[in-house]
Amino acid sequence: MxxxxxxxxxxxxxxxxxxxxxxxxxxxxxxxxxxxxxxxxxxxxxxxxxxxxxxxxxxxxxxxxxxxxxxxxxxxxxxxxxxxxxxxxxxxxxxxxxxxxxxxxxxxxxxxxxxxxxxxxxxxxxxxxxxxxxxxxxxxxxxxxxxxxxxxxxxxxxxxxxxxxGAYYPEGINPVKIYVESNYVRAVRGGTGYAKTPGNYAASLKAQVEAHEKGYTQVLWLDGIERKYIEEVGTMNVFFKIGGRVITPALQGSILPGITRDSTIQLLRSWGIEVEERSISIEEVYEAHQKGTLEEAFGTGTAAVISPVGELNWNGNIITINEGKTGPLSARIYETITGIQYGKIEDKFGWIQEVK
Known part of the structure; x- marks a missing residue:
């Protein structure tokens, strides 16, 4: 038309x-x-x-x-x-x-x-x-x-x-501290979690305020049924690097299909890095931390692009990730995506459109 x-x-x-x-x-x-x-x-x-x-x-x-x-x-x-x-x-x-x-x-x-x-x-x-x-x-x-x-x-x-x-988070590309939310629910399958509608964000504010009061930048949302599987971090999709593999929650109707998420997955696979889209529980992340195989965690979204996670608080259990520092993979993804966005790096994926 x-x-x-x-x-x-x-x-x-x-x-x-x-x-x-x-x-x-x-x-x-x-x-x-x-x-x-x-x-x-x-x-x-x-x-x-x-x-x-x-x-x-x-x-x-x-x-x-x-x-x-x-x-x-x-x-x-x-x-x-x-x-x-x-x-x-x-x-x-x-x-x-x-x-x-x-x-x-x-x-x-x-x-x-x-x-x-x-x-x-x-x-x-x-x-x-x-x-x-x-x-x-x-x-x-x-x-x-x-x-x-x-x-x-x-x-x-x-x-x-x-x-x-400017930057969405004051921390910029520096890691943020995240509180694992066990009381409130962001979305459930069959609801509006996969849609970008204001009500989703209004429903998240209470948990966000309480996390800020505890000294955390955002919350890590768990699923609304079993309250054990990871969904999103704040308003971003979330990724974990465990034992050399990258895992991100699968899109099953309660998670927003992020464009930066999709771009990150494409980039990682083009680099030969294995990416799994599947259910991942907070227990699995905690066990990986205890075993020393939890290497990195980061959120992806338009506003912040990549937001490394340096610490998770799960029911008082503190999970420190990569000594609270930005991991090499998080940094590489950030530098590559922003490099493409600002025309510093060749766009091999056809992602960029010029405004004329």
Missing amino acids: SYEIRVEKTNMPKPKPDMTKLGFGNYFTDHMFIMDYTEGRGWHDPRIVPYQNLCLDPATMVFHYGQAIFEGLKAYKAVDGRILLFRPEQNMRRINISNERMCIPPIDEEFAVKAVKELVMVDKDWIPEEEGTSLYIRPFIIATDPYLGVRPSHTYKFIIILSPV
Whole structure:
């Protein structure tokens, strides 16, 4: 399907922040993309407009029933000045997987990538160039019917906003301390764990707050049925290197199919490193630690790329990994993926798309 994107540029550009002190998700660019959906008409009126507040009825369904999805990807300023995106078609594919689960009409994936590129070009001066920085891209869809009743909405807004960002975790590529969560549950098979929907993240906040109070950066989630099998670390997929093999939880309906996860698996296999996608229990990780075969652990995700895990606290049992230091495999994956993203390393996988 072909759409023409109307562009209305701002007359009041914002002052740029200090690009060396960005943090994550604190600043937003001058423009945003909006597209509407109306039942019987489909998606229509795509436009890039000045960044602005939304005017929504208090009865708007997203406020009451949480029918919404979102995505996250980044634009990078390459060393040669090009603007690069990393596997954006996979983000748009995942939007439609989330849409299907949340009863939201599908988007045209190719057009959505085009919309991202056009918006990035309009606000290209906001792309930071300091080491480790990027322009975070947040597409999201919300239900907009003003109606109090539990049913799928008949109208929606597809919106994209941009934010110049630094590192997601203050620790950066340095290892983080993780608390193994044994009380709360993130998701169960048959639920919405594999979809990127706001309710999943709201449900995780209580455990995250309690972990922070104990001095930990994030939580390691266990499965919601037997409460023994590892699922995710915080909002990231998780990997363990045990006895020379890399193990990551299999995608079985309660785990988000991460794009960085998939990229990591492809990289490892291209290096001849065995990767197992299977159930792995916290007991297995603890036993590997006791035997001295637990070599590394790390999370993968768009925001942090690779986040090494230096310590796990499981019911008071402290599992120190690689002496609390970043492991060589974690570092290699991080350097390779970010090298491809910033155009420093040849992209042998066809992952990069240039914004022109």
